[in-house]
Amino acid sequence: MSTTLTSAKETTPTPPATARQGLGFRMRRLNIVGGLGGWMWLAIIIIPVYYIVITSLKTQSGYFGQNPLAPPSSPTLENYQLVLDSDFARYFLNSVIVTAGSVIPTVLVSFMAAFAIVRGKGRFLKLVNGVFLMGLAIPLQATIIPIYLMIIRFNLYDSLLALMLPSIAFAIPLTVLILSNFIRDVPNELFESMRLDGCSEWQTLWRLALPLTRPAIVTVAIYNGLQVWNGFLLPLVLTQSPGLRVLPLGLWTFQGEFSVNIPAVLASVVLSTLPILVLYVLGRRQLLSGLTAGFSK
């Protein structure tokens, strides 16, 4: 019985079919290797995340008494209460103000500049474009000392505005680059027809270019927003008052004060990540495309 079956198998298939079979087999084997690697990486990512979340729900005694990876025997939100009592709402609000106060002006001025660079002519605009392109290579960290000096001289030290101005400046080059690439993709006929309708360039800017580049604007806004939201160096150097701490800085000082209370420290980590997690759940695709803004092209 078995012999007839195998011999039948050997004789019937035509050459291309065997080739496909062999390929299928090899693919499956690679998929197993790939799948294994995929699950391993998942473990590397998810175990720390799991540890952070469950530990943040443990009591102090649970933390010391239980296996670290066991779920909390008596889950508690006490740690979150402690974090919220430590002015995290204030830090959250500061982060929102600084992020919105940086991203909205950045996108607005960059959009206007990108429009002029694409639609206008002349040596001046070429020069401006060159300056922005060069700006892509300036690392923010390397300029922190003069920025500190200038912020002091402008009497802006220890204010939220001090965090916004350099954030805007360093976000402009990439934002202009991405937006101008998108404005270039707008068909020239559309600009022509706007002109025939008697619209000025200023009207064209807001009525035609802006709506057509909205996806790109969302993308750069998300990218810049995350950069500012997670920024640590500017707040560390340019602010001092506890009332002006943004989330990453608040997280760091909280960790310094409560270093013995690990569940509370991890609750602060979870709480500070929550807003971005909500964004991730609601608009994963846009958040991810915003993250690679201009890089994956």
Next chain:
Amino acid sequence: MSNAVSTAEKSSMAAAGGPVGTRGYKGGGLAWLTLPALVVFVVFAIVPLVGVIILSFTSWDGIGAIGSAGLSNWLSVFSDPGLYNSLGLTFLIMIASWLVQTPISLLLGVFTAGSQRYRAALAVLYFLPLLLSSAAVAIAYKALLDPNFGLATGLGLPLLAQDWLGVPQLAVGLVIFVIAWQFVPFHTLIYQGGVRQIPKSLYEAAQIDGAGTVKQFFSITLPQLKYTIITSSTLMVVGSLTYFDLIFVLTGGGPGNSTRILALDMYLRGFRANLMGPASVIAVVLVVIGLVLALFLQRLGGKDKQSSQLEGL
């Protein structure tokens, strides 16, 4: 890039030869629109860039008056072995990070670009570290590494129960690992995008020729990803100069000076030791390294990006 420039030229040429009345409409009348962006950028990016060069020739404690210092900062920094320690460490972490992150992100990028459902589900979880700030990642890892109440006990792996932050070699290894944990997802995302842009027809042709998956990976996927690899590597290498937040919170440069990379060296000299002059020297070194690396990697990319990418179609 070259493509974009040529279309821009085309459109401006078309306008010049277009109907009467277009003149004076387009010209340089738009230049003022760039002014708000230009002013903010010049004041808060270009001026500080020039300023840091000037400050490197002065002495300032961060509070008092600024005095001239001539070349003394440069001489003292370059005769300080601390600089070479930081330089070497910066390059070590840069190279090690590249070697660790590139293969992992590339393979994960290919993996997550696949069409199977479970891969898409895994990808959602892979990207979780992207949501955390560097400060949050560093703080979480400090807790995770606790020898008694951290992962080592949880997983029952005594091997993990080391004094990670107390032994220089372990601290360097830890920094490289945590950087990979935080940034591999970002590069996976870039590679995933790159893989999805490879024309399907190339694989179909290879399948007809009887090429296996491994062969396809090396003869199609890898060459087609050339520019993605360069983009990702540029971001990785230039970005590695700015791992300040993570290392500052995780190790603070310690134990001793064993994780004191250049950016951290600059911060500690300037804002802890109140020596803004020498710190500015380090900042200038950082700018120069960043520029040289960016130019070098761009050169690797070549000029004819668009046309060469479509070769073989």
